[in-house]
Amino acid sequence: MGAGHGAGATSPRILVFSTANISDPGIDLAGSQHRHYASSVSTIAVPCSSGVQPRWIVYALEHGFDGVFLAIDGDECAFLSDCNARSSRIASQAQDRLRAIGIAPERVRMAALCSVCSEAFVKHMDEFAATLAALPSEEAA
Amino acid sequence: MDTEERVTPEEPTDARRRIGVYICHCGGNISDFVDVAAVRDAVAGDPGVVHVETTLFACSDATQHDMIEQIHQDGLDGLVVASCSPKLHVPTFRAVARRAGLNQFQYTQVNIREQCSWVHSDDRAGATDKATGLVRAGIGHASLSVPLDPVTVATVPAALVVGGGVAGLRAAVGLAELGLGVTLVERADHLGGAVGELGTMFPSGLAGRDLVAQLVDEVAARPAITVLLETELVAKSGTFGNYEVTLRGPAGSEPVTQTVGVLVIATGFDSYEPALGEFGYGIDGVLTLPEFTHLVDSSSGPLTHAGRPVRSIAYVYCVGSRQPGGNEYCSKYCCTATAHVAVEVAKRDDRVAQYHLYRDVRTYGVYELLYEEARKRGSVYLKFADDEPPAVTREGDQLVVTTRDTLTADATLQIPVDLVVLVTGMVPTANHDLTSLLKLPLGSDGFYNEIHPKLRPVETVVDGVLIAGASQGPKTVSESVASALAAVAQSGAMLLKGQAELNPLVAVVDDACAWCGACASVCPYDAIEQVEIDGRAVARISPTACKGCGGCAPYCPNEAINLLGVTTDQVQHMIAGMAGDVHEEVLVS
Numbered sequence: 001m002g003a004g005h006g007a008g009a010t011s012p013r014i015l016v017f018s019t020a021n022i023s024d025p026g027i028d029l030a031g032s033q034h035r036h037y038a039s040s041v042s043t044i045a046v047p048c049s050s051g052v053q054p055r056w057i058v059y060a061l062e063h064g065f066d067g068v069f070l071a072i073d074g075d076e077c078a079f080l081s082d083c084n085a086r087s088s089r090i091a092s093q094a095q096d097r098l099r100a101i102g103i104a105p106e107r108v109r110m111a112a113l114c115s116v117c118s119e120a121f122v123k124h125m126d127e128f129a130a131t132l133a134a135l136p137s138e139e140a141a
Numbered sequence: 142m143d144t145e146e147r148v149t150p151e152e153p154t155d156a157r158r159r160i161g162v163y164i165c166h167c168g169g170n171i172s173d174f175v176d177v178a179a180v181r182d183a184v185a186g187d188p189g190v191v192h193v194e195t196t197l198f199a200c201s202d203a204t205q206h207d208m209i210e211q212i213h214q215d216g217l218d219g220l221v222v223a224s225c226s227p228k229l230h231v232p233t234f235r236a237v238a239r240r241a242g243l244n245q246f247q248y249t250q251v252n253i254r255e256q257c258s259w260v261h262s263d264d265r266a267g268a269t270d271k272a273t274g275l276v277r278a279g280i281g282h283a284s285l286s287v288p289l290d291p292v293t294v295a296t297v298p299a300a301l302v303v304g305g306g307v308a309g310l311r312a313a314v315g316l317a318e319l320g321l322g323v324t325l326v327e328r329a330d331h332l333g334g335a336v337g338e339l340g341t342m343f344p345s346g347l348a349g350r351d352l353v354a355q356l357v358d359e360v361a362a363r364p365a366i367t368v369l370l371e372t373e374l375v376a377k378s379g380t381f382g383n384y385e386v387t388l389r390g391p392a393g394s395e396p397v398t399q400t401v402g403v404l405v406i407a408t409g410f411d412s413y414e415p416a417l418g419e420f421g422y423g424i425d426g427v428l429t430l431p432e433f434t435h436l437v438d439s440s441s442g443p444l445t446h447a448g449r450p451v452r453s454i455a456y457v458y459c460v461g462s463r464q465p466g467g468n469e470y471c472s473k474y475c476c477t478a479t480a481h482v483a484v485e486v487a488k489r490d491d492r493v494a495q496y497h498l499y500r501d502v503r504t505y506g507v508y509e510l511l512y513e514e515a516r517k518r519g520s521v522y523l524k525f526a527d528d529e530p531p532a533v534t535r536e537g538d539q540l541v542v543t544t545r546d547t548l549t550a551d552a553t554l555q556i557p558v559d560l561v562v563l564v565t566g567m568v569p570t571a572n573h574d575l576t577s578l579l580k581l582p583l584g585s586d587g588f589y590n591e592i593h594p595k596l597r598p599v600e601t602v603v604d605g606v607l608i609a610g611a612s613q614g615p616k617t618v619s620e621s622v623a624s625a626l627a628a629v630a631q632s633g634a635m636l637l638k639g640q641a642e643l644n645p646l647v648a649v650v651d652d653a654c655a656w657c658g659a660c661a662s663v664c665p666y667d668a669i670e671q672v673e674i675d676g677r678a679v680a681r682i683s684p685t686a687c688k689g690c691g692g693c694a695p696y697c698p699n700e701a702i703n704l705l706g707v708t709t710d711q712v713q714h715m716i717a718g719m720a721g722d723v724h725e726e727v728l729v730s
Contacts, residue, residue, distance in 0.1 A: 015716065020227075021593050028226045031255030039267030042274060042719045043256055045227070046707050047646075051691020055700065056712050063713075064720030075585035078592040078602045079690035080665065090695050115595065 011038035012066035012132035014125060017052045020045045021078060023071035023113040030118035037125040048079045050086035057094035057108055067107045067132045069124065074112025104135050158189035158284045161217040162276065163208065165199035165224035167254055174258040176269040183273045189284045191215050199224045205237050212241035219283035223251035223276045244288035246645065251279035274719040281714030289705060291642035292684055296382035297402040298322060298636050303374055304407035306334020307618055308610025308625040310356040312405045315629030317365040321636060324399055325360065326372040326388055332357050334409050336618055340438030343481050343511050377578055380685040381604035382641045402636040403605045405628045406589065408575065410567040410611040413461035413468065420457050420563050421533030426540050430475060433562040434482050443490045446560055451493060453558040454486065455542040457531050458499040462566040470586045472566025472615040477508040479564050480515040487518035496556055497522045498531045498544050524548045533561050567615040579606055580666050588614045599628045602688045604643060607631055646706035647687035648694060653701035654679040660693040660702060669693060
């Protein structure tokens, strides 16, 4: 169970792009196991993280989210054997765009999550929230 | 249904969309932690929403019936169901949409159970706010949904099985039993694969070669199966359900072309071949596990090697497996195979000293019995540290294995032995041409990758191309056969209806395209080609070849590619919904 959540807790708003076949089931598993994370975390599932567009990430940070997390398939992607490299490229391009408009690139994070990575997901969310909370407020999106 | 649970918002006068929203209690699984009535009231006035209600169980027959009536009554052109994970009930509600005459792709599922109520049970206000945002995101998604029709293709009741090992043979028999025509191709000049060379196996005691002989007899007894030896798949065209495959036989023979509905790839594995000098490999008396197993299986009586009796053996585990920078995966069958061969050796002569130098013993499940029997029959297990593997040397005429036993006195031991067996695992078969031809994704271990290891364990992203046996990773014989039968069942599900539907959620190109070729260069499925429209060169994406990953879209400099179901507009509306904004432009877009 993630620490520091519950009624009254305030946490940075995090948008997670998950993958329908692999990482989203892992996030579902966190729910099935009743592992808690902040209610300020929301998820959009896509078929493959290689299809996430940098402009979506920028849009999310310009429209109320404090951070965007790419929950990629890692080596398990069924579509693309170079999915890791493609997803890294997308995150890097989004970070470049963010720098150009004065938003901290640390607001984008990426990690591989498998379909049983429920505990890892909660840990990622807790750690990412802590990172986002520590960012200077003037850089808030 | 309590009428108070329903809200019919004031009719938006300029709305083009008419969306119905159902918010599920899931008994109390959702409503115990989320104020579903508050969610209903919050979204009731959102653009396009003409009906919203809470329901005790959205998936119940009664609610499904209500949904269909409501779709008819209100002329809904969009349906949002906020309940459990999409993994559970998307087929249920797509069927509801179809029965109501609503296009199934204008229904959107919102997960407010696994990703909301169950993870925020200590934060009712937060969970309710989040659920409201998620439902708004679903409404935003549905408001931009378009009717789509799956591409329906006629299927040919025939299958091509590539690989004549135990998995391929069993798949061929199973497919024929379903009434499908089967062509089984094997590039060697005989059937049986690796199992066909094995002696007795655990737990049946049946020899691998006898098991294969049984299967070969079963294949021969079925006229629906055609076996082509020394034959390889060299070309494939067409689409799922109707693939045209070209098979090239022995030198001098004419290639054969056939039409099949599915392909089952069961190309097996290769055994890891140590480099010369790796754990003493190359020294006389140092064998790999397959070489030693063959020595045992092909002889009887007391064991001899090079004409000399074998009185002591050291097994060095994990050679070529679990190596950082090499094969990092566990081959998982080798601990069991080694325990088995050690038992066979002990049965012949219980005076043979057998030392097992291991990192971890992974004789899972029933194979634990084999590990126990090996120990009872005198095998000694010595654990070495991951970063301190044993050394194999020859001193004069004597092989010596040096290891530090971490579990007892932590002493460094020098063990003189007659044979050293390097316990090698499975590696992917060298199949570059086939892999490239079929465009099958490989995992980091080099084996073929299924869509999902648990939920879709034999399907690949290439429609109608299934994988079985050790082609998808190290497996025991029983696991290989189980996956082969899974591929049989899946083939039947695909072909026996006579037609199949392809996912219509594929990438599409809009007018902003000014053909640069970037998208085509990154599509491993050759789904994108250059065409000319009104004198302009643009990209065209084949809806049957596209796998719907969207991987091409981020490469388009003009942002002209969208993936249906997750278009940029839809994603932005979802983000806005989650953030608490409502896109009014949906009304007039």
